[in-house]
Amino acid sequence: xxxxxxxxxxxxxxxxxxxxxxxxxxxxxxxxxxxxxxxxxxxxxxxxxxxxxxxxxxxxxxxxxxxxxxxxxxxxxxxxxxxxxxxxxxxxxxxxxxxxxxxxxxxxxxxxxxxxxxxxxxxxxxxxxxxxxxxxxxxxxxxxxxxxxxxxxxxxxxxxxxxxxxxxxxxxxxxxxxxxxxxxxxxxxxxxxxxxxxxxxxxxxxxxxxxxxx
Amino acid sequence: xxxxxxxxxxxxxxxxxxxxxxxxxxxxxxxxxxxxxxxxxxxxxxxxxxxxxxxxxxxxxxxxxxxxxxxxxxxxxxxxxxxxxxxxxxxxxxxxxxxxxxxxxxxxxxxxxxxxxxxxxxxxxxxxxxxxxxxxxxxxxxxxxxxxxxxxxxxxxxxxxxxxxxxxxxxxxxxxxxxxxxxxxxxxxxxxxxxxxxxxxxxxxxxxxxxxxxxxxxxxxxxxxxxxxxxxxxxxxxxxxxxxxxxxxxxxxxxxxxxxxxxxxxxxxxxxxxxxxxxxxxxxxxxxxxxxxxxxxxxxxxxxxxxxxxxxxxxxxxxxxxxxxxxxxxxxxxxxxxxxxxxxxxxxxxxxxxxxxxxxxxxxxxxxxxxxxxxxxxxxxxxxxxxxxxxxxxxxxxxxxxxxxxxxxxxxxxxxxxxxxxxxxxxxxxxxxxxxxxxxxxxxxxxxxxxxxxxxxxxxxxxxxxxxxxxxxxxxxxxxxxxxxxxxxxxxxxxxxxxxxxxxxxxxxxxxxxxxxxxxxxxxxxxxxxxxxxxxxxxxxxxxxxxxxxxxxxxxxxxxxxxxxxxxxxxxxxxxxxxxxxxxxxxxxxxxxxxxxxxxxx
Numbered sequence: 001x002x003x004x005x006x007x008x009x010x011x012x013x014x015x016x017x018x019x020x021x022x023x024x025x026x027x028x029x030x031x032x033x034x035x036x037x038x039x040x041x042x043x044x045x046x047x048x049x050x051x052x053x054x055x056x057x058x059x060x061x062x063x064x065x066x067x068x069x070x071x072x073x074x075x076x077x078x079x080x081x082x083x084x085x086x087x088x089x090x091x092x093x094x095x096x097x098x099x100x101x102x103x104x105x106x107x108x109x110x111x112x113x114x115x116x117x118x119x120x121x122x123x124x125x126x127x128x129x130x131x132x133x134x135x136x137x138x139x140x141x142x143x144x145x146x147x148x149x150x151x152x153x154x155x156x157x158x159x160x161x162x163x164x165x166x167x168x169x170x171x172x173x174x175x176x177x178x179x180x181x182x183x184x185x186x187x188x189x190x191x192x193x194x195x196x197x198x199x200x201x202x203x204x205x206x207x208x209x210x211x212x213x214x
Numbered sequence: 215x216x217x218x219x220x221x222x223x224x225x226x227x228x229x230x231x232x233x234x235x236x237x238x239x240x241x242x243x244x245x246x247x248x249x250x251x252x253x254x255x256x257x258x259x260x261x262x263x264x265x266x267x268x269x270x271x272x273x274x275x276x277x278x279x280x281x282x283x284x285x286x287x288x289x290x291x292x293x294x295x296x297x298x299x300x301x302x303x304x305x306x307x308x309x310x311x312x313x314x315x316x317x318x319x320x321x322x323x324x325x326x327x328x329x330x331x332x333x334x335x336x337x338x339x340x341x342x343x344x345x346x347x348x349x350x351x352x353x354x355x356x357x358x359x360x361x362x363x364x365x366x367x368x369x370x371x372x373x374x375x376x377x378x379x380x381x382x383x384x385x386x387x388x389x390x391x392x393x394x395x396x397x398x399x400x401x402x403x404x405x406x407x408x409x410x411x412x413x414x415x416x417x418x419x420x421x422x423x424x425x426x427x428x429x430x431x432x433x434x435x436x437x438x439x440x441x442x443x444x445x446x447x448x449x450x451x452x453x454x455x456x457x458x459x460x461x462x463x464x465x466x467x468x469x470x471x472x473x474x475x476x477x478x479x480x481x482x483x484x485x486x487x488x489x490x491x492x493x494x495x496x497x498x499x500x501x502x503x504x505x506x507x508x509x510x511x512x513x514x515x516x517x518x519x520x521x522x523x524x525x526x527x528x529x530x531x532x533x534x535x536x537x538x539x540x541x542x543x544x545x546x547x548x549x550x551x552x553x554x555x556x557x558x559x560x561x562x563x564x565x566x567x568x569x570x571x572x573x574x575x576x577x578x579x580x581x582x583x584x585x586x587x588x589x590x591x592x593x594x595x596x597x598x599x600x601x602x603x604x605x606x607x608x609x610x611x612x613x614x615x616x617x618x619x620x621x622x623x624x625x626x627x628x629x630x631x632x633x634x635x636x637x638x639x640x641x642x643x644x645x646x647x648x649x650x651x652x653x654x655x656x657x658x659x660x661x662x663x664x665x666x667x668x669x670x671x672x673x674x675x676x677x678x679x680x681x682x683x684x685x686x687x688x689x690x691x692x693x694x695x696x697x698x699x700x701x702x703x704x705x706x707x708x709x710x711x712x713x714x715x716x717x718x719x720x721x722x723x724x725x726x727x728x729x730x731x732x733x734x735x736x737x738x739x740x741x742x743x744x745x746x747x748x749x750x751x752x753x754x755x756x757x758x759x760x761x762x763x764x765x766x767x768x769x770x771x772x773x774x775x776x777x778x779x780x781x782x783x784x785x786x787x788x789x790x791x792x793x794x795x796x797x798x799x800x801x802x803x804x805x806x807x808x809x810x811x812x813x814x815x816x
Binding site for chain 1 (some may be wrong): 291293364366402404496506507580
C-alpha cells in the first residue's frame with residue numbers, strides 16, 4: 001500500500017496551502033502559536049529549520065500497513081490457536097509439573113496475544129480469520145491425533161518436540177515478515193513480532209533442556 | 215579539631231558497619247528466593263485505597279491523590295495527538311529531561327519544550343516535529359539528544375516515512391539538536407546505529423568537560439547491511455561473531471563540534487569466558503519462576519559518573535559497569551532474578567550503596583498490577599552494592615491493585631533529594647505515580663501517590679505515566695496520552711515539611727535521569743531539622759527533645775549547638791558500642807555535622 005499524503009501532511013513540504021510552510025529567512029520569531037510558542041521541523045543535519053504557521057494540522061498519518069503485515073497477523077492467530085489446542089492437552093496427559101507449568105504459560109501468553117492481533121486487524125478493517133492456511137511449524141492432523149492419544153513420558157516427549165517445532169515455525173514467520181518489502185513499519189506489528197521472536201526463542205531453549213531431562 | 219576527628223571516626227565506623235550489616239541479611243534473602251519457588255506473598259491491600267474503582271475517561275477520569283498537590287495539567291499540544299488514540303502509540307509522550315527553566319518532553323512524533331519558570335503554570339515554548347519513536351530525550355547545555363528506532367524515521371525529520379526497505383533517507387539512531395535558539399532548533403548530528411535507539415544514556419566525562427558520551431541501547435530489529443554497512447542480524451555469535459546483538463554503542467560528542475559525533479566503540483559487555491553471548495540465555499529459572507528474556511541487549515543504562523559506575527538493565531540481567539574510563543565501559547558484575555521478565559531500568563541511591571532495578575514484565579502494554587499478580591513480578595528489585603558485588607535486598611511494587619483495563623508495571627522514576635533517606639518518585643503507567651522510601655530496601659513503603667481511572671474500559675489503550683521525575687522542587691509526570699502533570703509534595707506522617715524544605719534546597723542546572731549526579735545539601739536549618747525529624751520518626755528522639763533542639767537551632771548560639779552536636783556523637787558511639795547498627799546512628803552524625811556547621815555560621 002502506498003502512503004496516502006493529504007495536503008495537511010504536505011504542508012510540511014510546502015505544497016500549495018493557506019498555511020504554506022515558511023522558510024527560516026525573514027520570519028519574525030515566536031510567531032507560529034497563538035500562545036507565543038513555535039512549531040518547527042528541523043531538516044537533516046546542517047540543513048535549515050522550517051517554521052509552521054500553526055500546529056493544528058500537523059497530525060502524523062496512520063502508519064501504512066502492508067498485505068504482509070495483515071497476512072502475518074492473520075496467520076499468527078491461526079498458528080497461536082493451535083498452540084492453545086496443544087497446551088490444553090497437557091493437564092490430563094502429563095505427570096511432570098514443569099511441563100504443566102509450561103503449558104499453562106504458553107496458553108496464557110498466546111491467548112492474550114491472539115486478543116492483541118484480533119484487535120489490530122479489526123481496527124484496520126481486516127478479516128481476523130484467514131483462509132485455511134498451513135503456517136510453518138504447524139502440526140498436521142495426524143500429528144495432533146498422535147499427541148492427543150499419548151500420555152505420560154511419551155506425551156511429554158512429543159509435546160516438547162512438537163512445541164519446539166511449532167515455535168521454530170513462528171520464528172520463521174517473523175523472519176519472513178521482516179524480509180517482506182515495507183512490512184512491519186507499523187509500530188504494533190514491529191514490536192509484537194520482535195516479542196514473539198524473543199519470547200519463543202527463550203521458550204525453545206527451555207524446552208530443549210526439559211526434553212533432555214525427559 | 216578533636217570534635218571533628220570524633221565525627222570522622224564515627225562516620226568511618228558507621229559507614230563501614232552500615233555496608234556490612236544489611237548485606238548479610240540480603241544474602242539470606244537472595245539464596246532463599248533462588249533455591250525455592252517464590253511463595254506467593256500475601257498480596258494484601260487496603261480495601262479502602264482510593265485508587266480502587268476510579269471512573270474511566272481521558273480528561274475526566276476519576277482521580278485519587280495522597281500527600282501531593284496536583285499543581286498543573288496540560289494535554290498534549292496540537293499536532294501531537296491522534297484522532298483515534300487506539301491507533302496505538304504513534305503520538306505517545308515518552309521521557310523527560312530538564313535544563314534551567316526548560317522541560318523537554320519526548321514524543322514518538324518529536325519533542326515539546328516547555329517553559330517551567332513557574333512550575334504551577336508551565337507553558338509550551340517550542341514543538342519540534344521529528345518522528346521516529348520513542349523519542350527518549352536528554353539535554354546538555356544547548357544540545358538535546360533524541361532516540362529514534364522506527365523504520366519510518368527520516369534523516370530530515372519528515373513525517374511521510376520511508377517507503378524503500380533500504381534507503382539513505384532513513385534514520386534510526388541518536389539525533390542531536392542545537393536548541394540555543396528556541397525559535398529555530400537545528401539538527402546538528404544524526405548518528406545511525408544498527409538497531410536504532412530505544413533509549414540512550416548521556417554520560418558526563420568528569421575528566422574532560424569538553425565532551426560527553428552517549429551510551430546507545432538499541433532493541434529493535436537489525437537493519438540490513440546495505441543500508442548501514444557492518445550491521446549483522448545473526449542472532450547467535452556462532453553464526454557471525456560480528457553480530458549487531460550483544461552490544462551497546464558508545465558515541466563520543468565533542469561539545470565544540472557536535473556535528474562530528476560518532477560511534478567510538480561497541481563494547482561486548484555481556485562477554486563471559488570469550489563468549490560474547492555469555493550472560494542469561496533466556497527462559498525461566500526453574501519451576502514457578504518468571505521467564506527472563508535472553509540478554510542480547512540493554513534496555514536502559516544509568517550512569518553515575520562521580521562513582522565511575524553504571525547500572526545496566528539488560529533484558530535477562532542486571533549488570534554493573536565500570537565507567538571510570540567512560541569511553542570504555544567494562545562489566546564487573548551481572549545478576550539474575552527469578553522474578554524478573556525484562557530488566558528495564560536502573561537507579562542508584564544517592565550513596566551508591568543500593569541499586570534499584572525495574573522489571574517491565576509485559577512490555578508496558580499489559581495490565582500487570584492486578585490483584586492476582588505476584589507483588590514480586592513487574593516490580594522493583596533493590597540490590598545492595600558492596601564494591602562490585604550486588605545482593606538482592608527486597609522488592610517494591612505499586613501497593614494498590616489496578617484493573618485489567620490499565621496497562622501497568624514498574625517504569626521510570628528518580629530520587630527525591632530528602633537528606634538522610636532514599637526516596638523515589640516512580641511512574642507505573644496507568645497505575646499512576648507512587649512515591650516511596652527504600653532507605654531500608656528490605657522494607658520499602660509508600661509515602662504519596664496520584665492515580666487516575668482507566669483511559670477507557672471499552673478500548674485497549676496504552677497510557678499512563680511514562681516517567682515521573684523530581685526537578686528543582688516539583689515532580690513532573692509525562693503521561694503517554696493525557697499530557698503533562700506537575701505535583702508538589704505535602705507533609706505527612708511519612709515526610710515532614712522540614713524534609714520537603716531540605717529537598718527543595720537541591721538545585722541543579724540540568725537533569726537527565728540516566729546520568730545521575732550526587733545530591734549535596736548545604737548547611738541549613740531545614741536540613742538539620744529534617745535529620746531531627748528522622749530521629750523522632752525512628753523513635754530515638756522524643757518530641758520534647760526535638761522542640762528543645764529546634765529552639766537551639768533557631769537561636770543559633772554556637773556553643774549550645776556545638777554541645778548538642780557532641781551529645782549526638784556520643785549517643786551514636788554508645789549505640790554502636792551496644793551493637794545497634796541502625797540507620798539512626800548515621801542520621802545522628804549527619805545532624806551533628808549540620809549543627810557544627812550552623813555553629814560556625816554556615
